[in-house]
Amino acid sequence: MVKRSFKSFLRFAFIFLLALTLLACGPFQRSGQPSDGVVIRALTSEPSGLDPHGPPGSGQNVLLPYLFDTLVFRDVDNTYKPFLAESWEVAPDGKTITFQLREGVTFHDGTPMDAQTVVFTFERFKEKGAKNPLAGGIMDIASIEAVDSHTVRFHFDQPSAIFFGTLSMPYAGILSPTAVKEAGDAFAQKPVGTGPFKLDQWEPGVSITLVRNPDYQWGPPVVQNQGPPHIEKATFKVIPDAATQLAALQAGEVDVLFVNQPGQILRLREEENVQLTETTLNTLIYLGFNCQKAPFDDVRVRQALAHAVNKTEIIETALSGLGQEAFAPLASTLPGFDPKLKEYELGYDPEKAEVLLAEAGFTQDADGVWVRRDEKLGGILLTSTRAPNEAVATVMQSQFKAIGVPIEIQQLDARAVIKTSTEGDYDLLLWRYDWNDADVLNIYLSSDRIRRTNRVFYSNKTVDELLERAMHEMDQQARNQIYIETQKIILAEAPWQPLYTPLNVLAIRDRVEGAVIGSMGRVLLNDVRVVEE
Amino acid sequence: MLHFLLRRLAGTVIVLAVVSFLTFALLDLAPGDAADAMVGEYASAAQLATVRCELGLDAPLSSRYLRFVSAAILHGDLGRSLISGRQVSELVIERFGHTVTLAMVALSLSLVVGTLTGIAAVAKPRGHLDLAVMSVTTLGLSLPTFWVALLLIMAFSLRLGWLPVVGAGGPAHLVLPAMCLAFPTTAMVARLMRASLLDVKSADYVRTAHAKGLAHHQVWRDHILRNGLIPVITLLGLYLGRLLGGTFIIETIFGWPGLGRLVVQAILDRDFPVIVGAVLLIAIIYQVLNFVVDVAHARLDPRVGRGAL
Numbered sequence: 001m002v003k004r005s006f007k008s009f010l011r012f013a014f015i016f017l018l019a020l021t022l023l024a025c026g027p028f029q030r031s032g033q034p035s036d037g038v039v040i041r042a043l044t045s046e047p048s049g050l051d052p053h054g055p056p057g058s059g060q061n062v063l064l065p066y067l068f069d070t071l072v073f074r075d076v077d078n079t080y081k082p083f084l085a086e087s088w089e090v091a092p093d094g095k096t097i098t099f100q101l102r103e104g105v106t107f108h109d110g111t112p113m114d115a116q117t118v119v120f121t122f123e124r125f126k127e128k129g130a131k132n133p134l135a136g137g138i139m140d141i142a143s144i145e146a147v148d149s150h151t152v153r154f155h156f157d158q159p160s161a162i163f164f165g166t167l168s169m170p171y172a173g174i175l176s177p178t179a180v181k182e183a184g185d186a187f188a189q190k191p192v193g194t195g196p197f198k199l200d201q202w203e204p205g206v207s208i209t210l211v212r213n214p215d216y217q218w219g220p221p222v223v224q225n226q227g228p229p230h231i232e233k234a235t236f237k238v239i240p241d242a243a244t245q246l247a248a249l250q251a252g253e254v255d256v257l258f259v260n261q262p263g264q265i266l267r268l269r270e271e272e273n274v275q276l277t278e279t280t281l282n283t284l285i286y287l288g289f290n291c292q293k294a295p296f297d298d299v300r301v302r303q304a305l306a307h308a309v310n311k312t313e314i315i316e317t318a319l320s321g322l323g324q325e326a327f328a329p330l331a332s333t334l335p336g337f338d339p340k341l342k343e344y345e346l347g348y349d350p351e352k353a354e355v356l357l358a359e360a361g362f363t364q365d366a367d368g369v370w371v372r373r374d375e376k377l378g379g380i381l382l383t384s385t386r387a388p389n390e391a392v393a394t395v396m397q398s399q400f401k402a403i404g405v406p407i408e409i410q411q412l413d414a415r416a417v418i419k420t421s422t423e424g425d426y427d428l429l430l431w432r433y434d435w436n437d438a439d440v441l442n443i444y445l446s447s448d449r450i451r452r453t454n455r456v457f458y459s460n461k462t463v464d465e466l467l468e469r470a471m472h473e474m475d476q477q478a479r480n481q482i483y484i485e486t487q488k489i490i491l492a493e494a495p496w497q498p499l500y501t502p503l504n505v506l507a508i509r510d511r512v513e514g515a516v517i518g519s520m521g522r523v524l525l526n527d528v529r530v531v532e533e
Numbered sequence: 534m535l536h537f538l539l540r541r542l543a544g545t546v547i548v549l550a551v552v553s554f555l556t557f558a559l560l561d562l563a564p565g566d567a568a569d570a571m572v573g574e575y576a577s578a579a580q581l582a583t584v585r586c587e588l589g590l591d592a593p594l595s596s597r598y599l600r601f602v603s604a605a606i607l608h609g610d611l612g613r614s615l616i617s618g619r620q621v622s623e624l625v626i627e628r629f630g631h632t633v634t635l636a637m638v639a640l641s642l643s644l645v646v647g648t649l650t651g652i653a654a655v656a657k658p659r660g661h662l663d664l665a666v667m668s669v670t671t672l673g674l675s676l677p678t679f680w681v682a683l684l685l686i687m688a689f690s691l692r693l694g695w696l697p698v699v700g701a702g703g704p705a706h707l708v709l710p711a712m713c714l715a716f717p718t719t720a721m722v723a724r725l726m727r728a729s730l731l732d733v734k735s736a737d738y739v740r741t742a743h744a745k746g747l748a749h750h751q752v753w754r755d756h757i758l759r760n761g762l763i764p765v766i767t768l769l770g771l772y773l774g775r776l777l778g779g780t781f782i783i784e785t786i787f788g789w790p791g792l793g794r795l796v797v798q799a800i801l802d803r804d805f806p807v808i809v810g811a812v813l814l815i816a817i818i819y820q821v822l823n824f825v826v827d828v829a830h831a832r833l834d835p836r837v838g839r840g841a842l
Contacts, residue, residue: 049618054617054618055571055616055617130572130580130587131572131576131584133572135576136575185618188617188618189619203701203790204627204628204790205627205628205701205789205790205791205794206702206788237700239788241785241786241788243683243786244686244698244699244785244787244788247687247690247691247698250691251690251691251698253697253699413801415564415565415569415570415801415802415803418569419564419565419569420564435575452576452577452578453575
């Protein structure tokens with residue numbers, strides 16, 4: 001009796017599970033097509049507010065460019081094109097830059113955009129924007145003056161090479177002084193700019209809808225349609241979960257999706273009706289060494305471990321082949337990168353690693369682990385919980401183990417990693433940057449940023465001087481040359497072992513035609529039309 | 534009754550004080566603060582110091598806590614989110630509405646379906662229906678919710694195309710998340726109902742009721758069900774508390790704008806006014822629910838009855 005009932009128990013459970021699974025598999029049907037004239041994009045994290053001078057975030061990065069225009073436009077090839085500024089002139093000493101503004105531009109509230117509004121915007125930024133990542137570039141401005149109604153002049157104490165990069169970022173959009181005064185603290189919920197779209201509706205936690213700006217006539221030069229967008233609305237749906245984002249795209253509830261997880265990219269490649277476009281975020285994933293903590297304060301130990309890393313294997317195993325090996329501290333898409341730096345790479349060479357460790361005074365014990373003065377070589381590899389960090393860290397762990405260096409992986413949430421690494425409480429760090437300028441080396445590796453953004457405690461006077469010079473070098477060619485020299489030193493001293501550049505993809509459904517991809521993964525909707533699939 | 538109420542109220546005040554202080558203290562121990570979260574990882578030390586000072590995070594824990602308590606008690610002001618600058622009460626209430634809707638639908642679903650299947654199973658113990666109910670409920674309790682959620686999305690949204698994957702708004706958006714939440718609870722209710730009914734069915738007073746000639750349905754209504762429901766109500770009370778505190782995983786998967794997502798995001802951002810506000814709300818919910826469950830117990834079970842109140 002008992003046996004019989006257990007068997008039928010199992011049978012019922014099995015049938016139920018099978019039915020549910022069968023229902024879940026098989027060809028998918030499309031439900032609820034969004035109406036024409038509306039493009040829907042998935043947003044992983046909702047912006048906390050849409051004030052360009054408020055706290056930054058990935059949601060803000062996506063939305064601000066639709067609401068606010070900037071003085072200059074940065075193209076994918078990192079050149080600057082006119083936008084709200086028609087032309088500009090840099091003084092020979094690089095200390096003043098004069099912008100001629102476009103005429104006839106108005107904000108969403110009807111206020112005309114002129115020199116006064118530009119001055120207002122940047123003065124407000126200097127006052128309020130301490131929390132913004134651009135603050136460094138903005139604080140370089142000594143003063144701003146409105147020369148006449150449509151001419152603005154920026155004064156600097158020292159030439160600032162990062163200024164144009166700063167000006168083209170979404171946070172440097174020009175805002176309406178009238179709206180700011182009217183809304184006060186609530187401006188973050190009621191943003192008013194000159195962008196191609198206006199804020200229509202914000203349903204907290206669910207979606208943000210923008211409606212086209214019918215008066216728009218000043219699109220950036222990279223789009224064909226300088227006038228109002230063809231589509232009526234752009235909706236940004238907040239979908240925190242990556243698997244749901246993919247399902248929403250498959251169900252037709254979302255048209256545009258940013259994907260960076262290898263597994264998902266592979267699945268999307270099989271999806272019909274979806275176009276995949278690679279985007280450049282100037283990302284670099286690297287392995288950092290804690291240069292102030294023994295034994296990693298010894299350059300030979302850092303070099304040895306760098307030689308133990310097999311980047312090809314990492315990309316094949318942890319990323320399903322979806323990534324590009326990196327060898328220079330600057331991402332290959334940033335100005336200042338040079339393919340010739342490849343010859344300075346500390347490539348995969350386990351034998352050389354062993355020679356270097358022996359030189360550094362280490363000997364192998366009975367288990368093959370390297371020991372110096374009774375201290376075993378090894379430590380903690382710190383990284384965040386973000387995918388695919390765990391997989392990459394695990395592959396590296398086995399590569400280090402192969403040469404006799406046991407390491408332990410510690411995964412924390414991103415904030416905790418930043419805090420822990422800033423305090424120097426780790427040995428190895430698997431980390432990344434996405435930045436739009438070569439100045440990122442200054443942020444991460446100059447010695448006056450130690451205990452802040454320089455979390456590997458790397459310090460080299462020559463590197464500091466070179467990076468400082470590059471910051472004030474207005475000639476792009478000369479500036480790139482400085483960065484190439486700097487990278488040679490950095491590669492040799494190995495505070496970082498550059499690992500790879502991940503594949504970042506924008507998935508766009510076929511019904512959306514004409515999307516233009518700008519720099520830093522920006523999707524321009526000016527030319528977009530919605531067609532039937 | 535009045536005495537009971539006053540005692541409960543005093544208990545609630547103490548609970549809120551302890552909970553708010555513990556939340557403050559624990560957040561103080563977590564690495565990083567809202568200033569770190571806000572400026573991102575590229576900021577300079579000076580920038581960070583400025584923001585930290587602006588937010589008043591440079592003050593010691595005790596003075597920050599006292600400032601919070603005095604604002605909360607004197608002005609009923611829970612403060613503003615450090616990140617978005619919006620009123621905490623506004624943020625929490627906005628999300629709580631969605632959470633309540635989802636919780637109520639899920640709970641009613643589990644109550645109705647769970648009780649009925651429990652009763653059906655008990656009608657003929659060890660019969661086919663009983664076995665089917667027991668096996669499906671075992672699955673309901675053991676399958677991970679996120680997996681069931683993804684399976685439901687694939688089945689009902691992608692394959693059949695009946696229901697939307699994400700969002701909130703129409704009743705259609707409620708179906709999948711409510712089903713996911715209700716699945717394990719229904720299973721629990723059904724099993725508990727079955728066990729409790731089996732227990733009650735063979736009790737002496739039920740035999741007496743039959744013996745004194747009461748009609749079958751009268752015995753069920755007045756004796757078996759009434760007594761069998763007591764443990765189920767205790768369970769649902771506790772479970773409702775959990776649902777009203779927000780269900781982060783389900784909310785994340787279905788993009789439902791509930792309290793759970795707000796709190797988890799606030800924790801990641803170290804946005805302590807929002808965390809404290811939400812935790813206090815959750816503490817109040819538990820207090821209220823415990824109170825309601827106690828009262829319901831007293832009504833259903835005369836033995837607990839007046840003495841408890």
